[in-house]
Amino acid sequence: MSAVALNVKDLSVWFETQSGRLQIVDNISFSIKAGEATGLVGESGCGKTMTAFAILGLSPASGGTVESAGIEIGGTDISTLSAVQRRRILGRDIAMVFQQPGTALDPVFTIGQQISAVHRRHAGGGRNNTRQAMLDALEQVGFGQPGKIAAAYPHELSGGMRQLAMIAMATVCKPAVLIADEPSTALDSGTQALVLQQIKRLQADHGTAILLISHDLSVIRQSCENVMVMYCGRLLEKADCQGLFSLARHPYSAGLISCIPQISALKPSGINAIPGQVPTPSALPPGCHFAPRCDRAVTRCAQSVPGFGAGSDRGSDRDVACFRPL
């Protein structure tokens, strides 16, 4: 249970535009062990989804550039593989669940046909074998009558059922790594819990490593062991979940946590929004990107970029990219 399933080294994504280079993902590194779930949290547009696509090696539609020092899945570096070799790994060793279950399924094929297609492509082994694997996958995500769901078209299912079917599709080949990009964001809270519960089960049953992308800290708190905080394409803090929620060391993480509405608060004090706005990728401040909005910022923060361990003189038990951590 301790083998590293996904290891991402120095991953960057940028776009060349007329006004210069837009850095969407800036040199991030992390690893996830088998059977562990890691949350990636950040505001909309901070590069979370782009990170996921870059890991899969899918170039963004608008043609950005992806660079990394290695993306290892179970010890194999997939960033150096040829397109043909990489396609053999996509869907089999690493799979992705998309944010919008309604549009991530092809409307003209039944759920069963789509799940079977994944299995046939990567596992093969005859029609009966594939059908059985497809039904098993549907049953494992909690469908009582998998045969009925398999015969249904995507529009005949509700949003939550589609997302569960999507998870069944992503896991029919029992991948070592599952990237879930906002899997529960478009769902109501009851269905949300169900979807997260199924992702947790996969993690426990198959030892799948999970990268759960979300902007919702409470979702990550419910379902992840570790959490990474992302801001403007950079990782600001990597911590175990409990540690982060009991004591966030990066001011931005602390800000995010204080934004979670507290039902137990005695006095309704309102939500503590972080002052200022997220800078656009074309106008990132130099130094620490969060410095202009940070109440602990000093001159140094606006001049040089803090790496992990920048504030270690103040005592640190985890990776925090801040000169003056809390």
Place this chain on the structure above:
Amino acid sequence: MTRTTWQRLKADRYGMSGLLIVLFFTVVALSVWIGLLGQGWSEVSGNSWESISATHWFGTNLLGQDILQRTLFGAATAFEIGLIVTGFSILLGTVLGALAGWYSHSWLDEIILWLKGVLDSIPFYLFAAAVAFALQGNRWAMHLAMIITFWTTTARIVRGEVMRIKQREFIEAARAIGLPGITVVFRHVLPNTVHILLVQATIVFVVAIKTEVILSFLGLGIRDGVSWGLMLAESSQEVVAGQFGNFTAASVSLFIMLMGFNLFTDALQDALDTRRIMP
């Protein structure tokens, strides 16, 4: 066709009447091809311009040929032209349109668009005449001219649709499970254009039959056999003489057949559409 598709189609009364008309003409065309009907289209079986009678249901033409026989044979001719032209031009247009749309703004797209632009800028009847001349009166010259020019509309529609569909998330999902680009096109993009292709096929079918009328009138059309177009060409002299036999038989048959096709494909499109909720 799944059972539900058939059930939905069956519930559509206009669609079913369209289907009956299409089936009727299909049976007529098949009977002509296997030699059961319309074999006497060229023999002189009566006097000039006989009116409707028990021996000549639709009367006779100037030469004394039976108009009913010629109408039945014309149905087979129309079917032959419609099927051949529609089949090949839709196939060509779909493949080229899909390639252009999937690799949009690449050199391949440029070439296909350039070809389309060139073909679209040549006046069609001039082009048909040129093809007929170049092929030395080959009987397939008309079909070829239509196939070469009709694919461009299909290609333009398919290209646009593919460019729209390839932005959608399920295409990204298909690539995320490791499908190569070209497989994604044929497995996930084109199946999502079927409802458009179906409508386009009807339009091409109808246009092909109508074009045959004009080309036959100009002497560029059918060489052996008779078509509704040739009958209308004959009638252009007869109508001024007060004889409406050819004109009525050909134009009414044309109208009923095209109407039947329109009603049927319209209903089929609704019945096949598993994605009513799709934007």
